[in-house]
Amino acid sequence: MTDVAIVGAGPTGLATACELALAGVSCTIVERRAAEPNITRAFGLHARALELLDARGMADELVEQGNPLRTVHPAYASTVDFGRLDTRYPMLLVVPQSGTEQLLSRRANELGVQIRRGAAVTDLTQDASSVRLHLDDGTELVTQYVVGADGAHSTVRDLIDVGFVGESYDMPMLLADVRLPSGADSPISQVGTEGAVVVLPFGDGWFRVGAWLLRPEETGTDFAQIRRAFHLIAGTDYDMSEPRWCSRFLAQRRQARAYRSGRVFLAGDAAHVNSPIGGQGMNTGIQDAFNLGWKLAADVNGWARAGLLDTYHAERHPVGAAVLAMTDHLTRLALTGSKLRLALNRRIMAAMLHTAPGRKRVIGTLSGLEFSYPPDDPGAHRLIGRRATDRRTDRGRLYEVLRSGRFVLLTDAADPAEAWRERVETARPQDGLGPEAVLVRPDGYIAWAGSNAGVQGALIQWCGQATPTDTGRRSDHAPA
Numbered sequence: 001m002t003d004v005a006i007v008g009a010g011p012t013g014l015a016t017a018c019e020l021a022l023a024g025v026s027c028t029i030v031e032r033r034a035a036e037p038n039i040t041r042a043f044g045l046h047a048r049a050l051e052l053l054d055a056r057g058m059a060d061e062l063v064e065q066g067n068p069l070r071t072v073h074p075a076y077a078s079t080v081d082f083g084r085l086d087t088r089y090p091m092l093l094v095v096p097q098s099g100t101e102q103l104l105s106r107r108a109n110e111l112g113v114q115i116r117r118g119a120a121v122t123d124l125t126q127d128a129s130s131v132r133l134h135l136d137d138g139t140e141l142v143t144q145y146v147v148g149a150d151g152a153h154s155t156v157r158d159l160i161d162v163g164f165v166g167e168s169y170d171m172p173m174l175l176a177d178v179r180l181p182s183g184a185d186s187p188i189s190q191v192g193t194e195g196a197v198v199v200l201p202f203g204d205g206w207f208r209v210g211a212w213l214l215r216p217e218e219t220g221t222d223f224a225q226i227r228r229a230f231h232l233i234a235g236t237d238y239d240m241s242e243p244r245w246c247s248r249f250l251a252q253r254r255q256a257r258a259y260r261s262g263r264v265f266l267a268g269d270a271a272h273v274n275s276p277i278g279g280q281g282m283n284t285g286i287q288d289a290f291n292l293g294w295k296l297a298a299d300v301n302g303w304a305r306a307g308l309l310d311t312y313h314a315e316r317h318p319v320g321a322a323v324l325a326m327t328d329h330l331t332r333l334a335l336t337g338s339k340l341r342l343a344l345n346r347r348i349m350a351a352m353l354h355t356a357p358g359r360k361r362v363i364g365t366l367s368g369l370e371f372s373y374p375p376d377d378p379g380a381h382r383l384i385g386r387r388a389t390d391r392r393t394d395r396g397r398l399y400e401v402l403r404s405g406r407f408v409l410l411t412d413a414a415d416p417a418e419a420w421r422e423r424v425e426t427a428r429p430q431d432g433l434g435p436e437a438v439l440v441r442p443d444g445y446i447a448w449a450g451s452n453a454g455v456q457g458a459l460i461q462w463c464g465q466a467t468p469t470d471t472g473r474r475s476d477h478a479p480a
């Protein structure tokens, strides 16, 4: 019996599988599509998703493939400056979703993940110890846990009946990947009373163009409609040509009421969908995967504390709700239908981005860097639940030390985590900042911080009892 079945080999399902396999948990992905990869769809990775990929050694390759933009000029504001973010990745990295998926897929293969392509889940039953998945090829899969990462129209979500609350936007979005004449190498965004258009360069001669028409026309091909929309809104179609992909879809803002039902979890678009303005969909899904992966692995490997699996919903549902609210707000700011209102909205946004708290709120949320998982205990150390910023240690950067998928204990003390060596790396911080000891979770958030005297208690709380014969079931494929 495979430990965990993941439904869907999109970016969320692949990232979850990599996390599980890295921790030695066997997993099988069931994917309806017979061939890889997904069409391009998402075009951008924000800083926090890149940091998490860096924590597994996968970010720099993507940065090389993509087009890192320090500033963007979206419909809702004149300029959004990612270049000042305190991160190794102060950018919006424009890279097609297929590039991210191919990288994750390659890593999943290296880690021994089974991917069953061309099979769709049609039914699911669960009891106290297992979940039984029924596939459309007549076979069944019995596992300990299931992760529904099967996208916006999730079958798993329907089967566990947790609802998908929200609404659809009533204007369709038109998207295409096209060629533009040379010279057009910067992002372009234009808004008007008819709607909004955007042009984003992938950096390899291809461009993602998008148009959101307040009064959509239904005649002609999708490509003809997108060119017409550009003429209406921007006064030009920038001579776009050679569409390699076109799509027309109604964006939605919806969220599952619960991300967990018994032994079944939801992640990515199966759990939440939002307006594409802000480029958040895939980024949020990857972060769900990193949050859920180590917790499920801890449970399967037998050392998760009681209630750990419930913290997935407790931590990620509010983040999903905040992303929905923000992208909805930005969409309404950009698509007003009134020149006056639009000008006013852009001024308000410009004023907000002029202040440090405003920048922190808008750019911190867009980049994902500002999200944290505050503990229930009001007396807890202020760092607990916050994102661990990268820092120098005697073993390299913190995010390099995280690449084994284990916790990282930052301390100067002589290895107090020796008895937990299968679950915890120890490193000495080189910058001398902060409390005596900091325990960083495998997903790069701070589990605990305090004095060296409290380390053993924190290790027991987060990493279970130490076992002298702890051999773990860890994969041998942790990246260097």
Ligand SMILES: Cc1cc2nc3c(=O)[nH]c(=O)nc-3n(C[C@H](O)[C@H](O)[C@H](O)COP(=O)(O)OP(=O)(O)OC[C@H]3O[C@@H](n4cnc5c(N)ncnc54)[C@H](O)[C@@H]3O)c2cc1C
Residues within 6 Å of the ligand: 007, 008, 009, 010, 011, 012, 013, 030, 031, 032, 033, 038, 041, 042, 043, 044, 097, 119, 120, 121, 122, 149, 150, 151, 152, 153, 154, 155, 156, 175, 247, 248, 249, 267, 268, 269, 270, 276, 279, 280, 281, 282, 283, 285
């Ligand atoms: C047209 C379009 C444009 C978009 N543009 C952007 C953008 O610009 N920026 C952005 O951030 N996001 C964008 N998104 C959203 C982004 O693509 C998603 O957020 C992202 O793909 C979510 O990843 P996921 O892995 O959760 O789901 P998906 O990528 O949807 O993957 C789900 C997988 O599950 C499989 N599956 C479904 N049902 C079953 C079943 N019953 N059994 C087995 N397998 C199943 C599917 O074949 C699919 O491969 C766009 C989405 C669309 C539709």
